[in-house]
Each structure stands twice: as C-alpha cells, then as structure tokens.
Amino acid sequence: xxxxxxxxxxxxxxxxxxxxxxxxxxxxxxxxxxxxxxxxxxxxxxxxxxxxxxxxxxxxxxxxxxxxxxxxxxxxxxxxxxxxxxxxxxxxxxxxxxxxxxxxxxxxxxxxxxxxxxxxxxxxxxxxxxxxxxxxxxxxxxxxxxxxxxxxxxxxxxxxxxxxxxxxxxxxxxxxxxxxxxxxxxxxxxxxxxxxxxxx
Numbered sequence: 347x348x349x350x351x352x353x354x355x356x357x358x359x360x361x362x363x364x365x366x367x368x369x370x371x372x373x374x375x376x377x378x379x380x381x382x383x384x385x386x387x388x389x390x391x392x393x394x395x396x397x398x399x400x401x402x403x404x405x406x407x408x409x410x411x412x413x414x415x416x417x418x419x420x421x422x423x424x425x426x427x428x429x430x431x432x433x434x435x436x437x438x439x440x441x442x443x444x445x446x447x448x449x450x451x452x453x454x455x456x457x458x459x460x461x462x463x464x465x466x467x468x469x470x471x472x473x474x475x476x477x478x479x480x481x482x483x484x485x486x487x488x489x490x491x492x493x494x495x496x497x498x499x500x501x502x503x504x505x506x507x508x509x510x511x512x513x514x515x516x517x518x519x520x521x522x523x524x525x526x527x528x529x530x531x532x533x534x535x536x537x538x539x540x541x542x543x544x545x546x
Contacts, residue, residue: 351516434458475531482535
C-alpha cells in the first residue's frame, strides 16, 4: 500500500498538475490557436512549472539549503515557494496577454495566489499540503470554465474530487501532513481560482 500511495504522490505531484491542466484545457476548450502555438505554450508551462522548480531543488540540495526533494520542514519550503509565487505570476502575466486563451491565465494567477496563502499559513506553523492545493486549483479552474463555455466539465470536476480524496489519503498515509493541512490545502486551492476569476 505504501508503494501505491508513493506512486500517487509522484503522478499527481504539484509540478506535474499545471502541465496536465493546460493539456486538458487545450483538449476540451475551443480556441483558435494552431497546433504549433499550443505546443509552444505547453512547452513554456512545462519548463516554468516543472523543469525550473526541479532545477531549483537540485541546486538547493547541492548547496544544502534543503535536505531532500521532499522539503519536509517549513523552513526548507519558504524560499522555493517564494520563487514559485513569482514564476506562476509571471507565467500568468504572459498567458493573459494572449487574447484567445486569456482565461487560462486564471490557472497561473490562482497558483500564485494559492502559494501566497500557503506561505501566510507558515506563520501559524502549518505546512499546508501543496499536493492538495494543486488538485484543488485544477478542479476549481474547470468549474469556472463551465461558467465561461457551454461545455460539460462535470466529469473532469468529479475526477478532480476523486483524485483529491485519493491524494489526501496518500499524504496522510505517508505521514507527510496532518488532516488539517490536507483539508486546508484543498480548500486553499479550490478558492484561489474563484477569487482570481471574480477580481481579474
């Protein structure tokens, strides 16, 4: 069972979710972009949200700013999260200026906002689950898209909730978080796109 939950945590890792979200967006949402343009944007998202964070962690581990890639302590998480807040915000600024996919910018602004909330919660000694935040953001994002486009996103939303439950169980089983931190993670993620959508 431990191996299964570790696999779930890797497959649904926070640095993977944004790329999956953008892929599903292009697959399910109507837009006028050419295939090459979609590939370019998908590549930009992958580099910004997967490769750069991975490189940062490798460098931080090399210079001993973090003990492991899991960044178990709040102290170890602060600098990587601060960097990701900036990266997601800049990515949101880039995407939102492309008129055909302006609403996709919500996903990245929400990720930046969600991480700001998580950073704030560090002050209360809460190591809120970024895994659950990411799946919460993705689920809420497609809920918002359902209000924007005449498309049925319900299956995606239901799958999002199911994955959140599975991922939450995995994080608890692996003793990565407390129950409070898991619920806070999903709630923080879920409200972030709604907040951004209302004020964008």
